[in-house]
Amino acid sequence: MSTIMAIAAHPGDGFFTMGAAVAQHIHNGGRGVFLSLSLGERGHPSISPQVYGGMQREASEKAAKILGAETAFLTYPDAEVPFNEEANFAVCDQIREFKPQIVVTHWSGSWHKDHQNCHAIVRDAIFYAGLPAIARKLPAHAVQSLFFADNWEDATSFQADTYLDISAAYEDWVKACEAFPMWRGETGFRYNDYYRSLAVMRGALSGFQYATALMSSAEERVRHVKSL
Numbered sequence: 001m002s003t004i005m006a007i008a009a010h011p012g013d014g015f016f017t018m019g020a021a022v023a024q025h026i027h028n029g030g031r032g033v034f035l036s037l038s039l040g041e042r043g044h045p046s047i048s049p050q051v052y053g054g055m056q057r058e059a060s061e062k063a064a065k066i067l068g069a070e071t072a073f074l075t076y077p078d079a080e081v082p083f084n085e086e087a088n089f090a091v092c093d094q095i096r097e098f099k100p101q102i103v104v105t106h107w108s109g110s111w112h113k114d115h116q117n118c119h120a121i122v123r124d125a126i127f128y129a130g131l132p133a134i135a136r137k138l139p140a141h142a143v144q145s146l147f148f149a150d151n152w153e154d155a156t157s158f159q160a161d162t163y164l165d166i167s168a169a170y171e172d173w174v175k176a177c178e179a180f181p182m183w184r185g186e187t188g189f190r191y192n193d194y195y196r197s198l199a200v201m202r203g204a205l206s207g208f209q210y211a212t213a214l215m216s217s218a219e220e221r222v223r224h225v226k227s228l
């Protein structure tokens with residue numbers, strides 16, 4: 001049973017852009033983990049960060065339960081996720097704890113600094129996690145594959161090369177996303193319309209009913225796969 005771990009700057013990124021791949025992996029018999037570096041608590045135009053952060057955590061837990069996934073959170077302030085050694089080691093420790101074979105995170109071509117930093121942190125954290133000579137509380141763990149998610153905020157130079165069939169997990173994934181107020185458009189962007197349509201569009205391109213497109217970290221191969 002292999003483990004897939006979505007590592008996102010904000011909970012919405014984890015579930016909306018990486019969540020279908022996690023849902024499908026669980027459907028295929030694997031294990032899924034959502035790690036969010038912040039609660040995305042500054043993302044609502046009228047609800048205070050303190051209240052909204054609680055709502056985001058609650059939504060994440062509800063969504064994870066629907067998918068049969070696990071959640072973990074780091075407590076960096078939204079909009080101030082730092083790219084530094086402390087954050088690299090914090091994520092390294094999470095990787096050593098959950099031992100994923102597959103990691104999905106943000107692509108670097110983002111306008112959002114938290115997303116850019118998350119991308120950089122995950123690259124370093126995977127490197128540190130796999131190095132036995134880096135002594136931490138838990139032993140080294142080598143991640144086998146790293147993918148980047150198709151995110152409307154991280155679209156600069158994003159090149160999809162892996163199309164994952166998510167048809168079997170699509171309904172559960174949508175149900176999970178519905179736990180989030182922002183999915184319904186409360187924060188301005190129509191996430192619901194965008195990401196459901198994207199699954200249809202990627203499906204049309206790859207010959208599946210619904211698909212999630214990912215960008216792999218090293219290869220430039222096009223793959224149409226049933227599982228990662």
Ligand SMILES: [Zn+2]
Pocket residue numbers: 009010013112115
């Ligand atoms: Zn975000």
